[in-house]
Amino acid sequence: MKNDATPKTPPQAIVGFGKHDHAQCKTHGLSRAEAVCAAAKVQLTPVRRRVLEILLEAHEALGAYDVLARLAKEGLGSKPPVAYRALGFLVDNGLAHRIEKLNAYVACAHPGEAHDAAFMICRACGAVAEAEPRGMMKRTAVEVGFQIESLVIEAEGLCPDCVPKASL
């Protein structure tokens, strides 16, 4: 069943930069989240579920206060910790990622257990695409004896849609 009555104007990808069926990636994301939470024996509560929906609906990375503003409009919480805790939960459970360069959050493209990710962030339109971080740093780390616990790889630049329009 699909409830497509939510056309949020420009279709900017979370997974990639191309167009995609947004309603589908939202429903898919939610059902994956249900499964992940059930498997991990953690609760996808109304607030957490709604925050994930908000991220899935958004066409770009959202700041904690952006999320909070949306929650507040729906009476789901109005104070920073509410948003930060829900976002923290989603990140901890591999359902969302924090983009350090933007102090913002996006729904994970491959929900499952917590994992590293690499992002390509378009400075022009704000689109964020998730990529697989391959080896790279891992080798360097092993060489020097550094034990990687988490890895942030963030590229900023222009997405395929924006390259042609680039002024600078």
Place this chain on the structure above:
Amino acid sequence: MKNDATPKTPPQAIVGFGKHDHAQCKTHGLSRAEAVCAAAKVQLTPVRRRVLEILLEAHEALGAYDVLARLAKEGLGSKPPVAYRALGFLVDNGLAHRIEKLNAYVACAHPGEAHDAAFMICRACGAVAEAEPRGMMKRTAVEVGFQIESLVIEAEGLCPDCVPKASL
């Protein structure tokens, strides 16, 4: 403050995790900075020079307000913009890097023109080692047509000194 759990005893590396001649890396960093600024026809003013010294002297990444506090003690400026401008100048000219995960700054290990870098950040002692970001994301980006302008690669974990002491 942030990293007060840091044992101030051992000299922790900026370039790597091993010991090193700290006085030397400081004087070397400063002379490289002179050359870089001369070549780029930009001014290494007293404030900027002192901020670079502060970073070179520090044994860990410093927040802008940490830097500011040191400047203030010396009468070189006491308001946030002073520190942020100097740090911005150093980053823009490849003399320092911003560590997104920490909202903090370190002197660059290979001063020269602006360049990407990868960091290994020890969550236990705050030591930060700079590594060379090799290929990796670049290929993924080319494949999808993303034009990388800047890249952040940040690993967090335990440095070689802290692995043995690891409790968790």
Place this chain on the structure above:
DNA sequence: ATTTGGTATGTTATAACATAACAATATGAA
């Protein structure tokens, strides 16, 4: 049925990080 323990949420207050906007001053070139 009550207590207890765990998880989640609500709230206050504040810490920590960052920049816009404008004034004052210094520096260098015409």
Place this chain on the structure above:
DNA sequence: TTCATATTGTTATGTTATAACATACCAAAT
């Protein structure tokens, strides 16, 4: 000198984040 530009100083505010504590809820143990 005079103008233009770069830098610094300052005020005010904006933005992001968390500590600390209170309350609500549910489920298992007594």
